[in-house]
Amino acid sequence: MMIKNICCIGAGYVGGPTMSVIASKCPEIRVNVVDLNEDRIKKWNDENVDNIPIYEPGLSDIVKECRDKNLFFSTNVEQAISDADMIFISVNTPTKTYGVGKGMAADLKYIELCARQIASVATNDKIIVEKSTLPVRTAESLKAILDNTGNGVKFDILSNPEFLAEGTAVDDLLTPDRVLIGGESSERGLAAQKALVEVYAHWVPEDRILTTNVWSSELSKLTANAFLAQRVSSINALSELCEVTEADVKEVARAIGTDSRIGPKFLNASVGFGGSCFQKDILNLVYIAKSYGLHEVADYWEQVIIMNDHQKRRFAKKIVTRLFNTVSGKKICLLGWAFKKDTNDTRESAAIYVSDYLLNEHAEVHVYDPKVKRDQIISDLLVLGNFSKEELEERVFTYEDALSCANQAHAVAIMTEWDEFKELDWKHVYDEMFKPAFLFDGRMLLNHDEMTGIGFQMYTLGKG
Numbered sequence: 135m136m137i138k139n140i141c142c143i144g145a146g147y148v149g150g151p152t153m154s155v156i157a158s159k160c161p162e163i164r165v166n167v168v169d170l171n172e173d174r175i176k177k178w179n180d181e182n183v184d185n186i187p188i189y190e191p192g193l194s195d196i197v198k199e200c201r202d203k204n205l206f207f208s209t210n211v212e213q214a215i216s217d218a219d220m221i222f223i224s225v226n227t228p229t230k231t232y233g234v235g236k237g238m239a240a241d242l243k244y245i246e247l248c249a250r251q252i253a254s255v256a257t258n259d260k261i262i263v264e265k266s267t268l269p270v271r272t273a274e275s276l277k278a279i280l281d282n283t284g285n286g287v288k289f290d291i292l293s294n295p296e297f298l299a300e301g302t303a304v305d306d307l308l309t310p311d312r313v314l315i316g317g318e319s320s321e322r323g324l325a326a327q328k329a330l331v332e333v334y335a336h337w338v339p340e341d342r343i344l345t346t347n348v349w350s351s352e353l354s355k356l357t358a359n360a361f362l363a364q365r366v367s368s369i370n371a372l373s374e375l376c377e378v379t380e381a382d383v384k385e386v387a388r389a390i391g392t393d394s395r396i397g398p399k400f401l402n403a404s405v406g407f408g409g410s411c412f413q414k415d416i417l418n419l420v421y422i423a424k425s426y427g428l429h430e431v432a433d434y435w436e437q438v439i440i441m442n443d444h445q446k447r448r449f450a451k452k453i454v455t456r457l458f459n460t461v462s463g464k465k466i467c468l469l470g471w472a473f474k475k476d477t478n479d480t481r482e483s484a485a486i487y488v489s490d491y492l493l494n495e496h497a498e499v500h501v502y503d504p505k506v507k508r509d510q511i512i513s514d515l516l517v518l519g520n521f522s523k524e525e526l527e528e529r530v531f532t533y534e535d536a537l538s539c540a541n542q543a544h545a546v547a548i549m550t551e552w553d554e555f556k557e558l559d560w561k562h563v564y565d566e567m568f569k570p571a572f573l574f575d576g577r578m579l580l581n582h583d584e585m586t587g588i589g590f591q592m593y594t595l596g597k598g
């Protein structure tokens with residue numbers, strides 16, 4: 135079966151970039167990306183492609199090339215469903231904030247809504263692709279909803295989790311380590327799987343397209359994120375030990391990373407991992423393990439989150455203790471708010487938690503991030519519920535450049551590893567700060583000795 139028309143429900147960090155790359159690599163396929171969020175769709179259609187709602191290096195060029203040729207963004211969900219042979223579900227699956235599984239399980243209400251909408255609109259057979267990250271065995275529930283439409287339409291469900299990382303989404307999509315497609319082993323299931331393999335085979339070598347059963351595919355996504363986050367928590371745990379033993383976590387990471395069995399990637403100690411998925415997906419894995427009565431398995435993975443929370447708190451506490459045990463009324467400059475460089479996404483960013491801690495200690499928080507606007511910063515802090523909007527508006531200050539942000543600060547803390555922070559005139563920053571001038575490098579971005587040479591009271595994460 136040749137796919138001619140794809141619909142993607144959800145125009146977010148996954149749906150937007152993924153569909154843009156499919157449209158660019160498959161000019162004969164019409165790709166309709168739909169979302170309920172009118173504002174988001176309006177931005178995807180903005181005449182100036184630099185205003186698209188998601189910042190990813192290289193993305194605006196692809197959107198410019200394909201938009202209104204074979205790539206369309208709209209809020210007309212029903213029409214797009216009706217026209218499609220293949221429907222990707224790329225909606226959000228956040229951690230539940232209410233009811234059974236609150237704080238752990240994935241909230242599948244958006245997924246179920248999609249399924250019901252597809253079931254009510256479809257008049258011909260369709261392949262449904264789970265692109266969102268889902269608990270293992272979600273396809274079963276989807277099938278139950280879709281198969282009960284009573285109008286004879288047949289649905290084949292595939293699991294095709296996405297492994298892109300933000301900040302490198304376009305490169306990750308263009309040259310993925312692998313594409314994973316889980317399907318049923320029935321004749322129809324295999325045909326559906328083949329149809330999706332053919333879409334990716336436009337640009338991905340076939341030996342990188344893995345096919346599995348649906349459950350392995352669903353579970354592999356949660357597992358991949360759990361393993362990646364575990365590496366960060368492992369190196370972060372060691373960073374604390376390095377600090378008290380005069381070892382240097384950068385050197386330790388290099389030393390262990392040269393072992394080909396361990397590998398060099400994902401060994402950067404940090405102020406704590408953030409992003410929309412690591413925490414949510416591990417909590418989901420923990421919840422699933424618990425629901426099968428596998429308590430040791432659940433506890434094992436939960437420790438990755440516990441370590442991450444500790445790392446964020448430890449960094450914030452370090453700022454307070456180094457500043458003579460009080461930051462009350464002091465100006466603390468945070469450089470970076472996004473959860474990593476090259477993205478405007480701030481979900482679960484360590485900067486949010488560190489700021490909340492500092493505000494609680496009565497500090498003034500001054501923030502600069504090259505891609506994050508003030509409204510986002512205030513609303514991220516508001517979600518934690520510890521301060522009112524009025525208090526935040528009064529005690530959180532935001533800037534258009536790093537130098538103004540650091541001016542007259544008691545301490546500067548690097549929260550995100552933006553390249554431009556490496557290039558800052560640090561001597562100038564030092565000259566304009568209160569003395570002693572404290573610099574906290576939560577990303578091991580700067581040369582410790584050089585900064586100490588300038589005069590900073592320097593703390594580099596993981597350095598004894």
Ligand SMILES: NC(=O)C1=CN([C@@H]2O[C@H](COP(=O)(O)OP(=O)(O)OC[C@H]3O[C@@H](n4cnc5c(N)ncnc54)[C@H](O)[C@@H]3O)[C@@H](O)[C@H]2O)C=CC1
Pocket residue numbers: 143144145146147148149168169170171174211224225226227244247248265266267268296297298299300410411
């Ligand atoms: N952000 C990332 O880097 C990655 C995310 N994922 C997974 O992909 C999924 C989507 O994540 P993001 O794109 O980051 O989320 P997002 O929140 O950026 O985008 C989801 C979009 O779906 C829309 N939506 C929700 N329900 C809808 C409905 N019934 N009809 C139409 N639109 C609807 C929302 O308005 C929103 O714009 C999640 O399951 C996530 O775990 C997987 C890999 C990477």
Ligand SMILES: O=C(O)[C@H]1O[C@H](OP(=O)(O)OP(=O)(O)OC[C@H]2O[C@@H](n3ccc(=O)[nH]c3=O)[C@H](O)[C@@H]2O)[C@H](O)[C@@H](O)[C@@H]1O
Pocket residue numbers: 267296297298299300301359362366399400401402403404405406407408409410411412473474
């Ligand atoms: O499911 C998802 O959402 C995605 O989650 C992560 O991607 P992402 O969260 O976008 O970014 P990462 O590069 O994984 O970084 C996550 C967090 O870990 C931190 N990190 C990463 C690597 C490292 O060595 N140290 C470290 O602290 C980053 O700064 C960031 O805060 C995975 O890398 C993707 O494969 C996956 O598709």
